[in-house]
Amino acid sequence: MLFAPTVCGKNRDANDHNDFVLEESVVRLKMIGLTLALFSALGAVMAADLPTQVHIALAGLDSNGDSNSMTVSWNTKGATTTSTVKFGTSSGVYNNAATGAAAAYYETFNHHVTLGTLAPNTQYFYIVGDDASGWSKEYTFKSAPTYNQLRGNFSFFVFGDMGEKRADDSERYIKANKESVDLIWHAGDVGYADDSFLHLGCMTEFCYEKAFDDYLNDAEEWASLRPYMVMPGNHEADCHDPACLLSRERREKLSNFTAFNGRFKMPSKESGGIMNMFYSFNYGNVHFISFDSETDYPNAPLATRYVLPCGGFGDQLKWLEQDLIKANENSAERPWVLVAAHRPMYHSTNINKELQAAVEELFYKYGVDIYITGHVHSYERNYPTYQGVPEKTYQNPRAPSHLLIGGAGNDEMKDVPNNDVSAPGPWTVVTDGNYGIGKITIEDDNNLSFDYIQTTTGKVFDTFHLYRDHSAYGKKLLV
Numbered sequence: 001m002l003f004a005p006t007v008c009g010k011n012r013d014a015n016d017h018n019d020f021v022l023e024e025s026v027v028r029l030k031m032i033g034l035t036l037a038l039f040s041a042l043g044a045v046m047a048a049d050l051p052t053q054v055h056i057a058l059a060g061l062d063s064n065g066d067s068n069s070m071t072v073s074w075n076t077k078g079a080t081t082t083s084t085v086k087f088g089t090s091s092g093v094y095n096n097a098a099t100g101a102a103a104a105y106y107e108t109f110n111h112h113v114t115l116g117t118l119a120p121n122t123q124y125f126y127i128v129g130d131d132a133s134g135w136s137k138e139y140t141f142k143s144a145p146t147y148n149q150l151r152g153n154f155s156f157f158v159f160g161d162m163g164e165k166r167a168d169d170s171e172r173y174i175k176a177n178k179e180s181v182d183l184i185w186h187a188g189d190v191g192y193a194d195d196s197f198l199h200l201g202c203m204t205e206f207c208y209e210k211a212f213d214d215y216l217n218d219a220e221e222w223a224s225l226r227p228y229m230v231m232p233g234n235h236e237a238d239c240h241d242p243a244c245l246l247s248r249e250r251r252e253k254l255s256n257f258t259a260f261n262g263r264f265k266m267p268s269k270e271s272g273g274i275m276n277m278f279y280s281f282n283y284g285n286v287h288f289i290s291f292d293s294e295t296d297y298p299n300a301p302l303a304t305r306y307v308l309p310c311g312g313f314g315d316q317l318k319w320l321e322q323d324l325i326k327a328n329e330n331s332a333e334r335p336w337v338l339v340a341a342h343r344p345m346y347h348s349t350n351i352n353k354e355l356q357a358a359v360e361e362l363f364y365k366y367g368v369d370i371y372i373t374g375h376v377h378s379y380e381r382n383y384p385t386y387q388g389v390p391e392k393t394y395q396n397p398r399a400p401s402h403l404l405i406g407g408a409g410n411d412e413m414k415d416v417p418n419n420d421v422s423a424p425g426p427w428t429v430v431t432d433g434n435y436g437i438g439k440i441t442i443e444d445d446n447n448l449s450f451d452y453i454q455t456t457t458g459k460v461f462d463t464f465h466l467y468r469d470h471s472a473y474g475k476k477l478l479v
C-alpha cells in the first residue's frame with residue numbers, strides 16, 4: 001500500500017489520490033481567488049482618497065440666537081462625487097446624512113458640510129467622505145447647549161500664533177486637555193504656511209500647502225472634537241516665498257487670505273459677517289466676536305504690505321457696531337461679550353493707534369468685557385484700559401480688559417523663555433516669554449476666571465478673576 005503524505009493528521013492511500021488532486025485544485029483556485037480579491041482591495045485602498053484634516057466649527061442660529069448646527073470640514077487630494085457627513089447619536093449608527101460642497105483654491109479640495117438643526121447639548125458621532133472615495137474613521141462632538149442650559153461652569157482655550165513648528169508643547173497640552181474645554185478660539189496666525197519656505201528643503205520647493213496640511217492634520221485630534229473658531233492674522237494673507245514669487249499662478253491663487261478662507265468655514269452667514277474674516281457666534285451665556293485686525297478699517301496694516309493688495313471684504317466697522325448693538329439687546333441671555341482679533345491695542349509701552357481709532361470707542365461704549373489678541377509672540381496681561389488709562393482693578397471695571405496670548409508656538413519664536421517680552425507699559429500687569437495658551441472659565445453671568453498656562457510644564461503661570469455687573473449695560477450706554 002502506497003502512502004500519501006499525512007494531511008490534516010490522517011493517513012491517505014492511493015485510492016484517495018484522485019480526490020486529493022481534486023481537493024488540491026480547489027484549494028489552489030480558492031487561493032488564486034483570494035489573492036485576486038486582496039489585490040482588488042489593495043487597489044481600492046490605493047485609489048481611495050480618504051479625508052484628512054477633519055475640523056469643526058459652530059454653525060446655525062435658532063430663533064433665540066443659539067448655535068444649533070455644526071460645520072464639518074476636511075480635505076481630499078482630488079475631487080469627490082459628493083461631500084457627505086453621516087452622523088447619529090450612537091457610535092456606529094449614522095441615521096442622518098448631510099451634504100455640502102468642495103472647492104479647490106489651489107490643488108487639493110476643501111469640503112464643508114453644515115449639518116442642519118441638531119439637538120442641543122447632545123453627543124454626536126460622525127464620519128465624513130463618500131462611497132466612491134472612502135469614508136473617514138469615526139469622530140465625535142457635542143452640539144452647543146442653549147443659553148439657558150449653560151449659564152456658567154464651562155471653559156475654552158484662547159491663543160494666537162500657533163504653527164506647525166515649535167508648537168509641540170502647546171499641541172501636546174491641548175491634546176491632553178481637550179476634554180476640559182468646550183471650544184478653541186484662535187486669534188489669528190493659523191499654521192504659518194507662509195513661513196514654510198524656511199523649512200528644510202523648502203526654499204525653492206513649494207511647501208505652503210503642505211505646511212497648512214501638516215498643521216491641520218496635527219490639530220485634527222482636538223479640532224474634530226471641539227469647535228475650532230479661527231480668525232485672520234498677517235500670516236494668512238498670502239504666499240510670498242520664492243516659490244510663489246516666481247509663479248504668477250501661485251501668487252494669485254494664494255493672495256488675499258484665499259487659503260484661510262478656503263480651508264475653514266466660520267458662521268459669517270449666520271452673523272452677517274464676511275467669510276472667515278469677521279463674524280460672531282454664541283455659546284452658552286457668551287457672545288464671541290472674531291474681528292479682522294489686518295484689513296477693512298481705516299489704515300489697516302495689510303492693505304498694501306503684501307505681494308498683491310489685501311482686504312476689500314466689506315464694511316467691518318459698520319458690521320461690528322451692529323453686532324455689538326445686538327449683543328447689548330441680548331445681554332440678558334448672553335451678558336458676556338468677548339472680542340478676539342490678531343493685533344493687540346496695547347502692548348508694552350505701545351498703542352496701536354489705527355486699531356485704537358477704529359474700535360476702542362465701540363468696545364467701551366458697548367461694554368466689551370475682554371479683548372484677546374496675539375501677533376506678539378509672548379504673553380502680556382493688561383489691566384482694563386481705555387484711552388491709554390488703566391483701571392487697576394478687575395472688580396467691575398468700566399473698560400475692557402486686554403490679553404495678549406501670542407506665544408502658543410510657531411516658526412518665528414526664538415528660544416524661550418523671554419521670547420518677545422518687552423518692557424512693561426503703564427497698563428501691564430504681568431508678562432511671560434514661554435510657550436503658553438489661555439483658558440477662560442465662565443463661572444456665571446458676572447464672574448469669569450482666566451488662566452495663562454505655560455504649556456511646556458502645564459503649570460498655570462498667571463491667573464485673574466473678573467467681575468462685571470452686566471445688569472448695568474443699559475445704564476452704561478447712557479454714560
Ligand SMILES: [Fe+2]
Nearest residue numbers: 189233234375
Ligand atoms: Fe502676526
